[in-house]
Amino acid sequence: MTHWQNMKKWVSVRSWLKEFGRLSLDIFQGAGGIALLFRDTCSLLLEGKIRWKATISQMNKIGVTSLPLVFLTALFTGMVLALQSAYQLRLFAAEKFTSDLISVSLCRELGPVLTAMVVAGRVGASIAAELGTMKVTEQIDALKALATNPIRYLVIPRFIAALFMLFILTIYADCIGMFGGYLISVFKLGMSSHMYIKRGIDALVVKDVVTGLIKAFFFGGFISIVGCYFGFNARGGAEGVGRATMLAVVVSLILVISSDGLFSAIFYFF
Amino acid sequence: MIQIQGIHKWFGQNHVLQGVDLTIKEGETLVIIGRSGCGKSVLLKHIIGILEPEEGDIKIDGRSVRTMPQGEQDQFRLQLGMLFQGAALFDSLTVRENVGFSLYEHTKLSEEVISQKVREKLGLVGLRDIENLMPASLSGGMKKRVGLARAICSEPKIILYDEPTTGLDPINADVINDLILRMQEQLKVISIVVTHDMTSAYKVADRIAMLYDGKIIGVGTPDEIKNSKDPIIQQFITGSARGPITDQEKKETELL
Ligand SMILES: Nc1ncnc2c1ncn2[C@@H]1O[C@H](COP(=O)(O)OP(=O)(O)OP(=O)(O)O)[C@@H](O)[C@H]1O
Ligand SMILES: [Mg+2]
Numbered sequence: 001m002t003h004w005q006n007m008k009k010w011v012s013v014r015s016w017l018k019e020f021g022r023l024s025l026d027i028f029q030g031a032g033g034i035a036l037l038f039r040d041t042c043s044l045l046l047e048g049k050i051r052w053k054a055t056i057s058q059m060n061k062i063g064v065t066s067l068p069l070v071f072l073t074a075l076f077t078g079m080v081l082a083l084q085s086a087y088q089l090r091l092f093a094a095e096k097f098t099s100d101l102i103s104v105s106l107c108r109e110l111g112p113v114l115t116a117m118v119v120a121g122r123v124g125a126s127i128a129a130e131l132g133t134m135k136v137t138e139q140i141d142a143l144k145a146l147a148t149n150p151i152r153y154l155v156i157p158r159f160i161a162a163l164f165m166l167f168i169l170t171i172y173a174d175c176i177g178m179f180g181g182y183l184i185s186v187f188k189l190g191m192s193s194h195m196y197i198k199r200g201i202d203a204l205v206v207k208d209v210v211t212g213l214i215k216a217f218f219f220g221g222f223i224s225i226v227g228c229y230f231g232f233n234a235r236g237g238a239e240g241v242g243r244a245t246m247l248a249v250v251v252s253l254i255l256v257i258s259s260d261g262l263f264s265a266i267f268y269f270f
Numbered sequence: 271m272i273q274i275q276g277i278h279k280w281f282g283q284n285h286v287l288q289g290v291d292l293t294i295k296e297g298e299t300l301v302i303i304g305r306s307g308c309g310k311s312v313l314l315k316h317i318i319g320i321l322e323p324e325e326g327d328i329k330i331d332g333r334s335v336r337t338m339p340q341g342e343q344d345q346f347r348l349q350l351g352m353l354f355q356g357a358a359l360f361d362s363l364t365v366r367e368n369v370g371f372s373l374y375e376h377t378k379l380s381e382e383v384i385s386q387k388v389r390e391k392l393g394l395v396g397l398r399d400i401e402n403l404m405p406a407s408l409s410g411g412m413k414k415r416v417g418l419a420r421a422i423c424s425e426p427k428i429i430l431y432d433e434p435t436t437g438l439d440p441i442n443a444d445v446i447n448d449l450i451l452r453m454q455e456q457l458k459v460i461s462i463v464v465t466h467d468m469t470s471a472y473k474v475a476d477r478i479a480m481l482y483d484g485k486i487i488g489v490g491t492p493d494e495i496k497n498s499k500d501p502i503i504q505q506f507i508t509g510s511a512r513g514p515i516t517d518q519e520k521k522e523t524e525l526l
Contacts, residue, residue, distance in 0.1 A: 139361070147347035148375050
C-alpha cells in the first residue's frame with residue numbers, strides 16, 4: 001500500500017508541479033530575503049556607528065585564520081598551473097610564456113575565485129552555524145528585546161570584515177600562487193629566476209589586478225550576507241542549524257561562480 | 271498601561287493567537303496561565319515587539335510600538351525587560367557582559383559602575399561571584415536567574431517573565447517570587463508572568479488570565495479564578511486529567 005503510494009507520488013503530475021512550485025517559492029524567497037538583508041545592512045552602514053572592536057575580531061576570525069588554507073590552495077594552484085601550462089606550451093616551444101600565463105590567470109581569475117571558494121566553505125559555514133545557533137536558542141530575539149538591532153550587532157562587523165579580508169586574502173593568494181609557479185618554473189623547468197619575475201610582472205596590466213580585486217570585494221559581500229541570511233532564518237534545533245550551514249555554503253558557492261562569469265563577461269567588454 | 275487589542279497570529283497554517291484582548295493596569299502583576307503550546311510565549315514576544323501580529327494592535331501607555339520611528343523604538347524597548355523561557359543568554363559573552371548588556375550598549379557608564387550594578391542585580395536573584403564565568407558553565411537554574419538579572423538590569427518599567435520559576439529548586443523559586451513582589455512594591459513596575467506553577471501564580475498575581483484556544487477565556491483575581499464556574503479553568507487549575515480540555519482533544523484525535 002505505502003509502496004504504491006510512493007510510486008504514485010512519482011508518476012503524478014500534480015506532485016511534480018507541487019515540488020516545482022515549492023522550489024520556485026524557496027528560490028524567490030531566498031533571493032528576496034538576501035537582497036533585503038543586503039539593503040538593510042547598507043542603510044545601517046551609512047548611518048554609521050560601526051562596532052570596531054567586534055569588526056576587528058571578525059577580521060581576525062575571517063581573515064587571519066584563513067591564511068594557512070589560502071596559502072596551501074594558492075601555492076599548489078600556482079605549482080600545478082606552471083606544470084600543466086609548461087607541458088602545453090612546450091609543444092610550441094613557448095615555455096617562457098609560462099610565467100605570463102600564471103600571473104595573468106591568477107590575478108584575473110584564480111586568485112579571487114579560489115580564495116572566495118575556500119572562504120565560503122570555511123567562513124560562510126561558520127557564520128551561518130553561529131548565527132543559526134543564536135537564532136534557535138532565542139539569542140537573536142534577546143538582542144531585539146534588549147533594544148539592539150541584530151543587523152547592526154552581528155551582520156555589519158562580519159560584512160565589513162569579509163569585504164576587507166577577501167580583498168587582502170586575494171592579494172595574498174595572488175602572491176603565493178606566483179611564488180608556487182616560481183618554484184616549479186625555476187627549479188623544475190629550468191627558467192631563470194630573473195626571467196620569471198620580469199616576464200610575470202611585465203605581463204600584468206593594471207586592469208588585470210583591479211578587476212580581480214573588484215571581484216574579491218563582491219565575493220566577500222556575498223559570502224557574509226548569505227551566511228548571515230541563512231543563520232537568521234534557521235529554525236528547529238541542531239538539524240535546522242546544519243541545514244542552514246549547508247545552504248549557506250551551497251548558495252555562496254553558486255553566487256561566487258555565477259557572478260564570476262558575469263563579471264568576466266562585463267570586464268571583457270570594458 | 272498595556273492594551274492588547276484583538277491580536278491574531280499565524281505561523282503558516284497554525285493560528286496561534288485568535289483575537290487576544292487584555293488590558294494590564296499600571297503597577298499590576300498579571301499572571302498568564304494556559305496549556306503548553308497554547309501561545310503564551312508568543313503573546314509575550316508580541317508585547318515586547320519581537321513578533322508582529324497579523325491583526326490587532328498593542329498599545330503601551332497609549333502608543334503603539336509599530337508606528338514609531340526606529341530610533342524611538344529602541345529607546346522605548348529599553349523600558350521593557352524580558353526573561354526568556356530558555357534564558358537565551360549570549361553564549362559568547364561572560365555573565366557580566368550578559369547582565370550588563372543594555373548598559374554597555376546604550377549608556378556611557380564606566381566599567382566600574384556597570385560592574386557594581388551587575389553585582390547588585392545578581393545579588394537580587396541570589397547569585398554571586400560568577401561574573402567572569404561563561405554561560406555554558408552554569409546550571410539550568412543559574413542560567414534562568416542570570417537571564418532574570420539581565421531583564422531587570424536596565425531598570426525597566428515593564429517586566430515580562432516567561433516561566434521564571436520552572437527548573438528552580440523550591441527555595442530559589444520562592445526567592446524569585448519574592449523578587450517579583452518586591453519589584454512591584456518598590457518600583458511600581460508592571461509585571462506579566464507566564465507560569466505553570468499555580469502556587470507561585472497565587473502568590474504573586476493581582477490578576478490571573480487564562481489563555482485557551484488562542485483567546486483569553488477568563489481574567490480575575492486569584493480568588494475569582496479559584497472559584498470560577500468555567501469547567502475549563504477549573505480543570506486547569508486543579509490539574510486534573512479528566513475534563514473539558516482533554517475531552518476536546520480526544521474528540522479531535524478521533525476525528526483524525
Ligand atoms: N517562531 C515560530 N515559528 C513557528 N511556530 C511557532 C514559533 N513560535 C511558536 N510557534 C508555535 O506557536 C505555538 C505556541 O508556542 P508557545 O511557545 O507560545 O507556547 P507556550 O504557550 O509558551 O508553551 P510552553 O508552556 O510549553 O512554553 C506552538 O504551537 C508553536 O509550535
Ligand atoms: Mg512558552
